[in-house]
Amino acid sequence: MSERKPRIAVDMDEVIADPLSKFISLYNRDYGIPLDLQILPGNEMYHHVPENIKMKLWDYINEKGFFRDLAVLPDSVEVLKQLQEKYDIFIVSAAMEFPNSLQDKYEWLAEHFPFIGWQNIIFCGHKIVNVDILIDDRIKNFVDFDGRKLLFSSPHNMLLTGYERVNNWKEVGEKLL
Amino acid sequence: MSERKPRIAVDMDEVIADPLSKFISLYNRDYGIPLDLQILPGNEMYHHVPENIKMKLWDYINEKGFFRDLAVLPDSVEVLKQLQEKYDIFIVSAAMEFPNSLQDKYEWLAEHFPFIGWQNIIFCGHKIVNVDILIDDRIKNFVDFDGRKLLFSSPHNMLLTGYERVNNWKEVGEKLL
Numbered sequence: 185m186s187e188r189k190p191r192i193a194v195d196m197d198e199v200i201a202d203p204l205s206k207f208i209s210l211y212n213r214d215y216g217i218p219l220d221l222q223i224l225p226g227n228e229m230y231h232h233v234p235e236n237i238k239m240k241l242w243d244y245i246n247e248k249g250f251f252r253d254l255a256v257l258p259d260s261v262e263v264l265k266q267l268q269e270k271y272d273i274f275i276v277s278a279a280m281e282f283p284n285s286l287q288d289k290y291e292w293l294a295e296h297f298p299f300i301g302w303q304n305i306i307f308c309g310h311k312i313v314n315v316d317i318l319i320d321d322r323i324k325n326f327v328d329f330d331g332r333k334l335l336f337s338s339p340h341n342m343l344l345t346g347y348e349r350v351n352n353w354k355e356v357g358e359k360l361l
Numbered sequence: 362m363s364e365r366k367p368r369i370a371v372d373m374d375e376v377i378a379d380p381l382s383k384f385i386s387l388y389n390r391d392y393g394i395p396l397d398l399q400i401l402p403g404n405e406m407y408h409h410v411p412e413n414i415k416m417k418l419w420d421y422i423n424e425k426g427f428f429r430d431l432a433v434l435p436d437s438v439e440v441l442k443q444l445q446e447k448y449d450i451f452i453v454s455a456a457m458e459f460p461n462s463l464q465d466k467y468e469w470l471a472e473h474f475p476f477i478g479w480q481n482i483i484f485c486g487h488k489i490v491n492v493d494i495l496i497d498d499r500i501k502n503f504v505d506f507d508g509r510k511l512l513f514s515s516p517h518n519m520l521l522t523g524y525e526r527v528n529n530w531k532e533v534g535e536k537l538l
Contacts, residue, residue, distance in 0.1 A: 191489065274487075280467070280480070283464060283468075283479075287464060290460045302457040302460075303457070303486030303487050305485065306483060306484070306489075307457075307463070307484045308485070309483075310451075310481065312451065312483075312490055312492065313489055313491060314491045315489065
């Protein structure tokens with residue numbers, strides 16, 4: 185493995201894809217939750233909807249199509265394209281938790297990140313990947329990982345300290361290019 | 362990572378699932394290829410059908426449903442159940458090459474290997490998994506892997522030497538239990 189390019193594993197949801205805006209728009213459509221809802225630091229989306237519709241989140245996320253039309257997070261396409269010259273980029277998503285998402289996520293990646301081939305896409309549960317750098321918004325994925333961990337900012341992780349944090353893709357580019 | 366159970370990554374096709382019999386039955390149905398066809402050592406399935414229908418293989422494999430009803434290879438369920446007591450078992454399939462297979466493979470695993478949770482299923486391209494043992498029929502998946510490699514016998518790999526070979530799941534059990 186000595187002469188290979190360094191490898192970066194990149195999470196999907198809340199790192200390159202935006203499920204939060206989709207949740208908000210669905211909650212708005214079905215229950216009138218305001219579209220300008222802000223998720224407070226340390227909170228998950230479900231902390232911001234009334235108790236009786238909290239669990240609706242799981243219906244949304246398990247629905248076929250949920251992941252197919254998520255917005256792409258700013259600058260992720262451009263920065264990943266640049267990083268690809270220097271690194272071997274893998275997309276690593278814990279998609280297996282939501283089996284209906286598998287095809288959607290595959291097609292979403294093919295549409296927005298066509299420069300990342302199927303060889304470099306990994307849908308899994310535990311992220312037991314042999315890479316050098318992991319960019320993720322969930323610290324549970326860092327627990328068993330020995331490489332460099334970049335915590336990608338998302339509302340739910342904003343109170344966490346002690347991690348190397350990146351707030352957006354421009355910052356990822358500054359650190360890794 | 363020091364106190365974890367050792368991890369085994371197990372390939373799907375030609376290791377726990379039997380696509381070859383399915384190919385033969387489809388070729389039989391469509392072109393009268395005999396059902397008792399034997400694949401000679403070193404050969405792939407496509408070496409055993411006439412030139413003009415060789416590529417039909419790719420149509421079969423890309424069809425939704427192809428992977429959903431494959432036969433389970435003998436003793437794989439029982440031995441993996443036993444191995445699970447001592448090892449952390451991951452199913453690692455290069456399913457990403459055939460996006461239509463993702464849901465089928467997920468459902469097939471849920472049906473036949475319900476004791477393996479979604480956390481331990483990995484659909485990928487390159488198998489860059491951080492495990493201790495890899496059981497696979499394709500040596501290309503061994504190239505970049507530092508752990509113990511068990512070559513699971515399948516017609517196409519029978520001429521290869523220099524690998525630790527297992528001919529069936531009973532032998533896997535004898536080696537690893």
